[in-house]
Amino acid sequence: MEVHTKIRTKSNNKPRFKSGLQARKDALSGYLYVAPFFILFLTFGIFPIFYNLYISLFSWKLFGAEPEFIGLQNYVWLLTDDPTFIKAVVNTFSIWIISTIPQLFIALVLAYVLNQAFVKMKDLFRMAIFMPFITSILAVTIIFNSLFSRDFGLINFILGTEGLDWKNNRILTHFAIATMVNWRWIGYNTIIYMAGLQTIGKDLYEAATIDGANKIQQFFYITIPQLRPIILFTIIMSSIGGMSLFIEPLVFLDLRGGSANQGLTMFLYLYETAFGTKYNIGYSAAISWVMFVIVVMFALLNWFITTKVIKD
Amino acid sequence: MKNRAGRFISYLFLLISSLISIFPFYWMFVISTNTTAAANKFPPKIIPGDQFIANIQNAWENADFIAALFNTLIVAGTITISQLFFCSLAAFALARLQFKGRNFVFIIIVSTLLLPPASPIPLYIIVSKFDWINSLYAVIIPFLVGAFGVFLMKQFIETAIHPELIESAKMDGARNFQTYYRIVLPIIKPGLATLAIITFMAIWNDFVWPSIVLKDQSVQTLQLAVRGLQNAYNRDTALVVTGAFITTLPLLAIFIPFSRQFISGLTEGSVKG
Numbered sequence: 001m002e003v004h005t006k007i008r009t010k011s012n013n014k015p016r017f018k019s020g021l022q023a024r025k026d027a028l029s030g031y032l033y034v035a036p037f038f039i040l041f042l043t044f045g046i047f048p049i050f051y052n053l054y055i056s057l058f059s060w061k062l063f064g065a066e067p068e069f070i071g072l073q074n075y076v077w078l079l080t081d082d083p084t085f086i087k088a089v090v091n092t093f094s095i096w097i098i099s100t101i102p103q104l105f106i107a108l109v110l111a112y113v114l115n116q117a118f119v120k121m122k123d124l125f126r127m128a129i130f131m132p133f134i135t136s137i138l139a140v141t142i143i144f145n146s147l148f149s150r151d152f153g154l155i156n157f158i159l160g161t162e163g164l165d166w167k168n169n170r171i172l173t174h175f176a177i178a179t180m181v182n183w184r185w186i187g188y189n190t191i192i193y194m195a196g197l198q199t200i201g202k203d204l205y206e207a208a209t210i211d212g213a214n215k216i217q218q219f220f221y222i223t224i225p226q227l228r229p230i231i232l233f234t235i236i237m238s239s240i241g242g243m244s245l246f247i248e249p250l251v252f253l254d255l256r257g258g259s260a261n262q263g264l265t266m267f268l269y270l271y272e273t274a275f276g277t278k279y280n281i282g283y284s285a286a287i288s289w290v291m292f293v294i295v296v297m298f299a300l301l302n303w304f305i306t307t308k309v310i311k312d
Numbered sequence: 313m314k315n316r317a318g319r320f321i322s323y324l325f326l327l328i329s330s331l332i333s334i335f336p337f338y339w340m341f342v343i344s345t346n347t348t349a350a351a352n353k354f355p356p357k358i359i360p361g362d363q364f365i366a367n368i369q370n371a372w373e374n375a376d377f378i379a380a381l382f383n384t385l386i387v388a389g390t391i392t393i394s395q396l397f398f399c400s401l402a403a404f405a406l407a408r409l410q411f412k413g414r415n416f417v418f419i420i421i422v423s424t425l426l427l428p429p430a431s432p433i434p435l436y437i438i439v440s441k442f443d444w445i446n447s448l449y450a451v452i453i454p455f456l457v458g459a460f461g462v463f464l465m466k467q468f469i470e471t472a473i474h475p476e477l478i479e480s481a482k483m484d485g486a487r488n489f490q491t492y493y494r495i496v497l498p499i500i501k502p503g504l505a506t507l508a509i510i511t512f513m514a515i516w517n518d519f520v521w522p523s524i525v526l527k528d529q530s531v532q533t534l535q536l537a538v539r540g541l542q543n544a545y546n547r548d549t550a551l552v553v554t555g556a557f558i559t560t561l562p563l564l565a566i567f568i569p570f571s572r573q574f575i576s577g578l579t580e581g582s583v584k585g
Contacts, residue, residue, distance in 0.1 A: 022482065023410065029488035030411030034402045037421065037457045044454035045424065048434035055434060110329055113322045127571045128330035131337065134567045134574075136517035138535050139556040142542060143336045146343060146351075146549055154339070154356045162354065187333060188578070195579035215318060236426070244429045247520060251542070267429075274433050275524060281433045288431035295428040 052285045060282035062274065067282065074286035085287065087261050088269040089294070091174065095265065096242035099178035099185075104234055107186050108227075111193035112219055126194070130187035137184070141251040144180045148252075167253060170262040177248045177263060185241075189234050196230035197223070228310045235302050243295040246271060266291045337564070344368075344554035351549050367554040371541065374551065376529065377558070380537040387448055387533060388515040391455050395511045396504050399461030400469075404492045406462070407469040408478050418466070424459045432524055439525055450525040451533070455515070461507050467580050468503030469496060506577030509570055513563055534559045 056074055060067035078085055110129060114122055132140070147155050148166045156164050166176045200223070208218050224231070249263035255276045257264025264272075270291065274284035339358075343351050346361035371377065405411070406418050435454070444450035473496060481491045497504075519535040526532055532540065538555040545551050567574060 025488065026409045027411035030405040030409040030414065033405035033409075033492075034417055036398045037402050037459070037462060038417075040454060040457055041424065041459075044435060044438070045427075045430075048438060049430060051434040051437070052431055055437075106329075110326070113325060116322065118319055119322065119326070123572075125326050125330055126575070127568070129333050130571065130575060131564075131567070132333050134513055134517075134563045135337075135560050136519060136535055138517075138519045138538060139340075139560050140336075142538070142552055142556040143340055146553060147336070147339065149549075152352045152354050152356055152549075154358070157355050183332070183336065186329075191575050191579055240426070240428050251539075270431060274431075274436075281437075284433055285431060288433070292428060 052288060055282055056285035056289055058282045060280070060285075062279035062281050064279065070282075074283050075290070078283070078286050078290060084261060084264070085266075085269060088257075088264045088266045091170075091257070091261075091263060092243060092245065092265045092267075094171075095174045095177050095181070095245060096239070098174060099181040100235070100238045100242055102178075103182045103186055104189055104231070104238065106182075107189035107234075108193055108224070108231070109219075110186070110190045111197055112223055114190070114194060115197045116215075126191065129190055132184045132186075133188045135184065137180075137247040138251060140180050140184050141248050144176065144183070145252055148176045148179075167258060167262075170260070173249075173253070173258060173263045177245075177252060180248050180252070181242070181245065185238070189238075192230060192234055193227060196227050200226045225310055228306070231310065232303060232306050235306050236299050239299045239302050240295060243267075243291070243298060266294070337560075340553055340557040340560065343550055344557045346550055348548050348550040363550070364554075367550050368558065370551055371554045371558065374545065375537040375541050375555065376532075377534070377537055379530065380532050380534045383448060383531060384516060384533045384535075387451050388512050390452050391515050392508050392511045394456040395458060395461045396508060398457035399507065400465045400497065400500060400504065401492060402457070402462045403465030403469050404496050407466050408473065408475060408496075409488065421459045421462050425463065432521060435521075436524055445525055446528040446531055448526075448531055451518070451522050458511075461511065464507055464510075464577060464580060465500065465503060468500045468506075472499050472503070502573065503577075505570070506573045506580075509566060509574050510577055513566070513574075516559075516563060 055067075057069060057071060058067040059070045059073075113119065114125060119125070135143075147153055150156070150163060150165045150167075153166075155166075156162055164172070166172045204222050204226070205218055208222055213221065244267045246265050246267035249257045249265055249268050250271070253263045255268070255272045257268050266287070270284050270287040272278075273287060274281045342358055342360050344367050345364040346357055347363050347366075350361055350363075351357055402421075406414060406421075439445065439450045439454075442449070444453075477495060478491055481495055486494070517535065518533075519539065522533050522536055523539065526536060538552070538559055541555045542552045
């Protein structure tokens with residue numbers, strides 16, 4: 001490692017044998033080699049974002065009449081006269097809270113335990129805990145749909161709640177969806193935290209042990225503050241992911257997130273408006289912009305809270 | 313004494329977490345080896361049955377899994393090969409070639425990783441303008457190169473390839489592409505393997521975008537075939553779960569031997585970012 005860095009700093013000085021011709025060649029190759037990324041990114045990444053803004057200013061049906069320009073009317077309807085959207089926002093946040101907080105906390109504890117020197121068969125545990133991440137969300141939802149089944153579900157059997165309908169009650173629905181999210185993502189976050197733990201110096205823990213701090217105190221006073229940047233990363237990623245959740249409710253319930261929209265999320269609402277029965281892409285585009293603003297604000301808020309709460 | 317209790321609790325915690333993680337896989341196996349009638353019992357059945365072959369045959373008859381597998385392999389294979397080439401090429405430029413605006417280019421690429429998922433609507437319209445609806449192009453071309461891959465490959469190149477090596481290749485008169493092809497590519501083989509596994513699995517599992525643009529039976533992928541089964545035979549649990557199980561098995565077969573590369577690749581791509 002040390003050797004690498006030495007060589008790197010050395011050659012960061014001006015390359016010694018570089019003629020003007022070679023520099024021009026390098027620049028030409030450089031632009032050429034990153035060009036494929038930018039061509040695809042501009043066509044399928046950037047352009048759609050602005051095109052979406054344009055669409056949102058129209059009354060625009062996917063397979064209908066000519067789009068009609070209506071200015072900000074879609075946004076006005078969405079923000080002042082759409083209880084379904086409000087419901088979707090509340091559902092999204094509700095599911096986010098009951099998935100992200102336990103998910104990240106359990107992952108943190110798992111990583112901490114797995115990082116202890118006395119633990120044997122680390123690779124095996126790590127592989128087992130990470131395994132859910134490779135399944136598709138569709139498969140995850142199909143499995144849990146069966147586990148949460150009202151009449152024949154294993155979960156009702158274990159909890160002794162025979163006949164409980166997890167799809168019929170708003171908070172139970174959120175809980176079932178959060179369970180699927182947690183099952184798939186705990187392992188992923190665990191390995192992210194484990195990678196972070198390896199960067200914390202052993203001397204910190206040794207000093208704390210000498211001062212008489214037990215493992216639990218060390219967890220709260222050393223591990224969590226030291227992992228702050230990585231915790232921040234996982235919170236931001238799960239904010240973005242959680243706010244755009246929708247395959248789970250789509251497959252577990254239906255396009256409307258259940259008969260009473262009990263599992264309808266923001267992204268599912270956007271999707272249903274465009275591709276469900278209404279084909280109203282103008283309105284759907286407005287939803288996606290409002291959603292975009294909510295996601296960015298929420299991610300920034302979480303950034304702010306996390307940096308305040310966890311102090312070095 | 314206290315130490316011992318702590319160790320016991322730690323192992324118990326790890327064991328329970330591992331069991332919860334693995335159990336749904338086992339449950340898939342249990343359901344897909346029983347008939348729906350046998351699975352629909354309370355208390356639920358938790359022992360495998362002997363109906364696996366019958367369920368697979370049933371799934372085979374109700375969805376064209378061969379065609380779906382073929383389509384999925386074309387899509388995932390093309391994207392994986394293309395990502396390996398274009399991402400490593402771009403990463404080589406960003407890591408080891410000097411050009412104006414290089415850092416700016418890299419910042420743009422990294423920041424796209426933090427964009428919230430965009431609405432599929434404008435992309436749908438663009439793709440339909442290209443006349444790619446019900447064509448595999450729609451699920452291949454937009455994903456031929458990606459920010460995550462470029463970022464991951466750049467990490468690998470920076471740690472594995474000394475700038476001096478590149479300089480000496482140039483002194484020997486190698487063109488940039490020759491340097492990339494003869495020197496960089498062989499050295500970053502482990503990195504390429506990691507990216508290949510991650511990309512292949514992500515595309516194999518992709519469901520939303522294909523479900524929007526691939527409506528025709530003839531172009532459906534495995535995930536769409538399973539979704540089709542679920543839509544048509546919602547109550548036939550054994551059939552639907554069998555579909556989910558047989559599309560997960562190949563991933564398990566790739567993941568278990570290569571879990572180390574897969575896991576380290578994901579941490580590489582995130583923690584250092």
